[in-house]
Amino acid sequence: MYPTSPDKLLFTPGPLTTSATVKEAMLRDLGSLDRDFLATVRNIRTRLLDLGPYSHEDYECVLMQGSGTFVVESVISSAIPRNGKLLVLVNGAYGRRIAQTARVHGIELDVFEVVENRKFTSELVAEYLFSRPGITHVAVVHCETTSGILNQVEEIGHVVHRAGASYIVDAMSSFGAVPIDMEASHIDYLISSANKCIEGVPGFGFILVNRRALESAKGQARTLSLDLYDQWASMEANGHFRFTPPIQTLLAFEQALNELDEEGGVHARGERYKANHIALCRGMKDIGFEVYLAEEDQSFIITSFRYSTNPAFRFTDFYEKLWTAGFAIYPGKLSHESCFRVGSIGRIAVVEIEALLEAIRRVLRDMGVHWVREEVG
Numbered sequence: 001m002y003p004t005s006p007d008k009l010l011f012t013p014g015p016l017t018t019s020a021t022v023k024e025a026m027l028r029d030l031g032s033l034d035r036d037f038l039a040t041v042r043n044i045r046t047r048l049l050d051l052g053p054y055s056h057e058d059y060e061c062v063l064m065q066g067s068g069t070f071v072v073e074s075v076i077s078s079a080i081p082r083n084g085k086l087l088v089l090v091n092g093a094y095g096r097r098i099a100q101t102a103r104v105h106g107i108e109l110d111v112f113e114v115v116e117n118r119k120f121t122s123e124l125v126a127e128y129l130f131s132r133p134g135i136t137h138v139a140v141v142h143c144e145t146t147s148g149i150l151n152q153v154e155e156i157g158h159v160v161h162r163a164g165a166s167y168i169v170d171a172m173s174s175f176g177a178v179p180i181d182m183e184a185s186h187i188d189y190l191i192s193s194a195n196k197c198i199e200g201v202p203g204f205g206f207i208l209v210n211r212r213a214l215e216s217a218k219g220q221a222r223t224l225s226l227d228l229y230d231q232w233a234s235m236e237a238n239g240h241f242r243f244t245p246p247i248q249t250l251l252a253f254e255q256a257l258n259e260l261d262e263e264g265g266v267h268a269r270g271e272r273y274k275a276n277h278i279a280l281c282r283g284m285k286d287i288g289f290e291v292y293l294a295e296e297d298q299s300f301i302i303t304s305f306r307y308s309t310n311p312a313f314r315f316t317d318f319y320e321k322l323w324t325a326g327f328a329i330y331p332g333k334l335s336h337e338s339c340f341r342v343g344s345i346g347r348i349a350v351v352e353i354e355a356l357l358e359a360i361r362r363v364l365r366d367m368g369v370h371w372v373r374e375e376v377g
């Protein structure tokens with residue numbers, strides 16, 4: 001129940017708690033031309049497409065060194081031609097970061113921003129998109145980890161397709177646990193990373209990409225190291241990353257994919273996370289905490305809870321005391337509301353959620369924040 005290692009249990013948006021066997025897979029030294037390693041790279045690229053499943057004829061998988069943001073930057077700085085124009089749908093910090101990336105690269109940009117507790121639906125996007133000519137690419141975050149809101153990427157995809165634009169989805173915190181039909185959603189670029197729902201360790205991300213879109217990105221990258229087309233061309237030619245690959249991270253990731261299969265795949269993983277989320281929300285509401293989002297907009301990936309209004313509640317104390325007890329939760333990232341976040345993803349199950357809830361009750365008692373709900377009533 002309590003962590004058997006000195007490490008905290010991570011209830012965060014990633015990096016996450018991983019299994020011992022995933023960590024053990026890293027205990028090797030391999031060169032970047034080693035045959036075992038090249039087989040691992042091939043295997044990972046194939047199996048990521050199989051998770052969709054996405055047809056190997058129409059889609060490609062490109063791996064890119066770096067954290068998730070590097071991988072998003074690779075797509076934004078490679079996909080949009082010099083005469084293109086990007087629309088970014090923003091309802092949180094990760095959407096805002098995509099817009100900022102485009103600005104850094106001098107890409108012509110339109111930002112449609114709504115409040116952080118409002119999800120993007122097809123109606124909302126259609127109204128905006130059809131009144132603005134010239135948009136060639138649309139980018140949206142699937143699960144906006146800022147709040148935990150889930151944008152309707154499939155329905156939005158139909159609108160983007162009707163507008164004749166190319167579609168980029170940051171599915172960093174949802175891929176591997178929430179099924180995403182790239183073809184039905186008309187997604188050209190689907191982005192995620194090693195240390196989220198696949199439960200690997202940090203160090204690289206991946207792009208599942210429509211082959212036609214990828215081929216059109218040839219020669220238009222604005223950076224050398226994040227050139228998506230060149231990275232793909234190199235992987236196709238000889239299986240190589242162009243520059244030093246995160247070898248141990250890739251070995252761990254292959255093991256993480258084995259464990260995803262053993263669990264029963266994307267659906268089963270989603271079910272475990274959903275059970276975590278339900279147990280968490282039930283327990284937190286019992287204690288007296290309020291969930292920030294409306295239930296129908298909330299993902300099972302991460303949940304924002306409003307601070308207690310009890311004067312004895314100070315988040316930094318709450319956070320520190322939980323940390324000392326072995327539990328890492330996450331500060332809020334919302335612009336206008338005081339919330340903290342608790343993730344339901346990683347190698348954790350309901351038993352760990354119950355342990356966290358028990359620790360939260362104890363910490364609140366320690367702080368003199370007695371049952372918030374009783375005080376309200």
Ligand SMILES: *Cc1c(COP(=O)(O)O)cnc(C)c1O
Nearest residue numbers: 067068069094141143145172173
């Ligand atoms: C985690 C995450 C990222 C990437 O963040 P890094 O810190 O660069 O790994 C991007 N978008 C979303 C929605 C995320 O949850």
